[in-house]
Amino acid sequence: MKMIVKYILFIVLLSILAFANVFLQAPKSFLKGEPVYFSIQAMGENIEFPKIEKIDSFLVEASGTSRSISNINGKITSKLTKRYRFFPTKKVTIPVFSVLINGKEYQTKQQVIDKQNISQTKSVYFELNLEASQEKLYVGESTQLTLQFKHRKDVQLVDLDLTLPTFENFWSKQLNQAKKYEEGDFIVQELDFLIFPQKSGQLKIEPIKIDVATLDVNSNSYSFFNRSTKNIRVFSNEIVFTVNPLPQNVSLIGEFELLTTVDKMKVNEGEAISFKVEIDGYGNIDDVEDITLNINNSVIYENKPEIKTSIENGQYKGSYTKSFSILPSNDLTIPSIQIEYFNKKSQKVEILSSKSYTIKVNKKIKETPVKLEKKQESKVNEKLVARETSVIQVKSSWQDRTLFYFLGMLTVLLMIGLYYYVINRNNKKRNEDLPLIKCVKRTKNKEELLKVLLPYINSDASLDELIFELEKTQKETFKSIKKSILELLKTRKIKEI
Numbered sequence: 001m002k003m004i005v006k007y008i009l010f011i012v013l014l015s016i017l018a019f020a021n022v023f024l025q026a027p028k029s030f031l032k033g034e035p036v037y038f039s040i041q042a043m044g045e046n047i048e049f050p051k052i053e054k055i056d057s058f059l060v061e062a063s064g065t066s067r068s069i070s071n072i073n074g075k076i077t078s079k080l081t082k083r084y085r086f087f088p089t090k091k092v093t094i095p096v097f098s099v100l101i102n103g104k105e106y107q108t109k110q111q112v113i114d115k116q117n118i119s120q121t122k123s124v125y126f127e128l129n130l131e132a133s134q135e136k137l138y139v140g141e142s143t144q145l146t147l148q149f150k151h152r153k154d155v156q157l158v159d160l161d162l163t164l165p166t167f168e169n170f171w172s173k174q175l176n177q178a179k180k181y182e183e184g185d186f187i188v189q190e191l192d193f194l195i196f197p198q199k200s201g202q203l204k205i206e207p208i209k210i211d212v213a214t215l216d217v218n219s220n221s222y223s224f225f226n227r228s229t230k231n232i233r234v235f236s237n238e239i240v241f242t243v244n245p246l247p248q249n250v251s252l253i254g255e256f257e258l259l260t261t262v263d264k265m266k267v268n269e270g271e272a273i274s275f276k277v278e279i280d281g282y283g284n285i286d287d288v289e290d291i292t293l294n295i296n297n298s299v300i301y302e303n304k305p306e307i308k309t310s311i312e313n314g315q316y317k318g319s320y321t322k323s324f325s326i327l328p329s330n331d332l333t334i335p336s337i338q339i340e341y342f343n344k345k346s347q348k349v350e351i352l353s354s355k356s357y358t359i360k361v362n363k364k365i366k367e368t369p370v371k372l373e374k375k376q377e378s379k380v381n382e383k384l385v386a387r388e389t390s391v392i393q394v395k396s397s398w399q400d401r402t403l404f405y406f407l408g409m410l411t412v413l414l415m416i417g418l419y420y421y422v423i424n425r426n427n428k429k430r431n432e433d434l435p436l437i438k439c440v441k442r443t444k445n446k447e448e449l450l451k452v453l454l455p456y457i458n459s460d461a462s463l464d465e466l467i468f469e470l471e472k473t474q475k476e477t478f479k480s481i482k483k484s485i486l487e488l489l490k491t492r493k494i495k496e497i
Contacts, residue, residue, distance in 0.1 A: 022099045024108040029116040032089060032206060037063065039083040040108060044101035047080045056092040060084050091115050118207045120237040125152050127186075128210055128236040133314065136242045138344065139200050140253045140284040142316045144175075145193045147236070149210060150186040158229050161211040169203050170195040175311055194316055196284060200245040208236045247349050252341035254283015254316075260337055260354040267328070268362045270454040272471055275324040277337055277354070285309060285318030291337060299327040299457060301468045325471045326359075327457060333358050437489050446470060446478050453485070459494055 026038035040049060052060050063083045070077050094111045121128065126149075133144040147165075151157060164174075175192040182188070197203055216230040246253060256279055263274040277291050286307060293300050302324045309318040326334070334357040343350050436452070443449040453467050466488060470481050 021101055022106040022108050024094065024097070024111060026094055026111050027113060028111075029114045030088060031116050031118060031209070033087075033209075035085045035087050036092075036113060037083060037085045038094060038111075039081050040097060040099065041079060041081045042099050042101055042106070043077055043079045045078055046100075046102050047078075048100040049080075049082050050097045050099065052084060052097065055086055055094060056088065058086045058088050058092065060086045088113070088115070118209075118235050118238075120207065121234045123234070125155050126150065126212060126232070126234045128208065128234045130205065130208065130236045130239050132239055132241070135239065136244075137197055138244050138253050138342065139197055139246050140251065140287055141344065142194050142196050142284065143241075144314050145172075145195050145205075145239075147191045147193070147208060149189045149234075150183070151212070152185055153182075153187055154185075156215040157212065158215060159211075159213040161213075163209070165205070165208050167193070167195055167205060169198055170205070171198055172196070194311065197241060197243040200243045203241045203243050205239045205241075207238050210234050210236075246342050250340050250342050250349055251287045251289070252283060252285075252339065253344060254281055254285075254341060255343060255345075256281030256283060256285075256339065256341055256352065258337065258339055258352040258354055260357075262334065262357045262359075264359075265357065266360045266362065268451070269329070269364050270327075270451060272450060272454060273326040273328065273334075273359060274471065275326055275334055275357075277320075277322045277324075279320040279339060280318075282312075282315050282317050283341065284316070285320055288320045288339070291322055293324055293326070293334070295326065295328075295332055295334065297328065297330045298332055301325040301327075301471075303472075323472070325468055327454060328359060328361050331359065331361050436494065437486065440482070440486055440489065443482070446473060446475070449478075449482060449485075456494060460488075460492055462488055463492070463494065 021043045023041040024038065025041070027036060030036045042049070052062075054060060061084065063085045065083070066081045068079045068081075070079065092113050094113065096110050097108045099106050099108070128150075129146075129148045131146045131148065135143075137143055145167075149160075149162075165172075172193050172195045175194055179190045179192075180187070210233075212232045212234055213229050214232065216228045259278045259280075261276050261278075264271075267273060275293075279285070279288055286309070288305075288307075290305060292302070303322060305320055305322040307318060307320050309316065311317070326332075336356045337354040339352050340349055341352075342348075436456075439452045440449065443452060450467070450470060453463070453470070457464055457467060463485070466481065466485050470478075470485070473481050
């Protein structure tokens with residue numbers, strides 16, 4: 001028996017010696033969402049700490065290092081401490097770490113850290129509640145969530161520290177600023193959120209924490225500048241939502257309306273058509289898939305969709321608007337637009353369809369002036385022949401020939417001067433005399449300017465942007481757009497059509 005006791009004491013002594021120069025300090029439990037801090041202390045010289053990157057798959061960060069020197073019975077000892085932190089979400093075990101001190105290996109102890117279960121704080125002075133308008137939802141359906149904090153009027157609050165929740169697996173939107181009012185012996189503060197579940201199943205919102213600092217009336221310490229305070233952690237209840245999936249291939253839930261409009265059903269070749277899509281209603285309007293058009297024999301420009309949202313009677317309301325500018329080369333049909341959504345009231349998938357539009361394009365009539373030119377040319381030739389015949393029959397004197405000579409020289413000089421005048425004028429105002437610029441200057445409204453410019457689409461990227469902007473512009477801004485187009489044409493070489 002004595003031999004067994006000696007053996008046990010020997011093992012304990014070895015264990016103490018093995019851990020004599022290194023120490024691990026860590027908590028025994030943690031709260032979800034809060035960091036876990038731990039540190040390793042080593043005593044001696046030439047200390048080498050291990051490289052710690054992960055613990056149970058959780059990333060570990062170094063949070064600081066400190067050194068201290070102590071003199072015990074004339075023996076100077078150096079202590080080095082390294083601190084770490086990580087964010088576990090479940091029970092973890094800090095493993096054994098090896099530390100080298102003067103080339104000799106020492107080991108820390110293993111430690112288990114439990115996840116602490118949080119329950120709502122029960123207090124006669126404070127109360128923190130989470131309330132939802134409904135707890136049975138569909139994916140994408142909204143519900144209002146209210147965070148309510150109460151405290152007694154006779155409690156002297158110094159500070160409140162609330163970290164806004166992230167609502168894991170929910171998309172959330174804060175509705176307004178905090179409301180504050182009195183209710184009996186309590187002062188109540190509220191925050192309202194609209195939350196949308198992003199997946200099906202049992203989704204939980206964990207208890208929310210608020211740190212309360214109050215005056216400590218029982219404290220004996222006193223200062224002229226600071227009064228003693230005490231900090232209290234207050235936790236709310238948790239809420240578990242039952243979230244059902246939407247029918248397959250459906251992402252919208254609510255009640256919606258679909259409207260499409262087109263500005264004209266008949267256009268001339270080279271004119272553009274304006275087409276608009278509007279979706280309005282109650283529900284997750286942000287999840288509307290982007291609407292696009294694919295129409296043959298046409299050039300299509302589109303705006304980015306505009307989404308506007310608001311809250312009415314606790315319901316999420318919104319609108320989706322998108323505009324298109326279509327430049328057809330032949331007759332075309334704008335197809336029907338369709339959207340599907342789940343109507344919770346009828347428990348059915350409903351399909352909204354717009355009507356299709358058939359657009360008639362009037363082609364330009366191409367002129368064929370070839371025959372006219374030939375007739376005009378024949379008449380001119382007949383006149384020239386008749387004139388030459390008459391000239392041949394006239395007998396001129398030497399005085400007439402001299403006069404004709406000087407008149408001819410004068411005509412040549414005038415033509416040369418006129419030639420150089422025109423060249424110089426063109427050098428000064430080369431771009432202003434281009435036919436396209438003249439046509440643009442003569443336009444008086446948006447429609448006339450579009451007729452002039454639409455044949456030049458795809459000839460210059462910058463010009464295309466201005467044409468598309470012109471299509472959307474109002475009467476008040478027409479002149480500024482026209483001015484920008486003229487400035488662009490003067491600096492670019494665009495092939496005349």
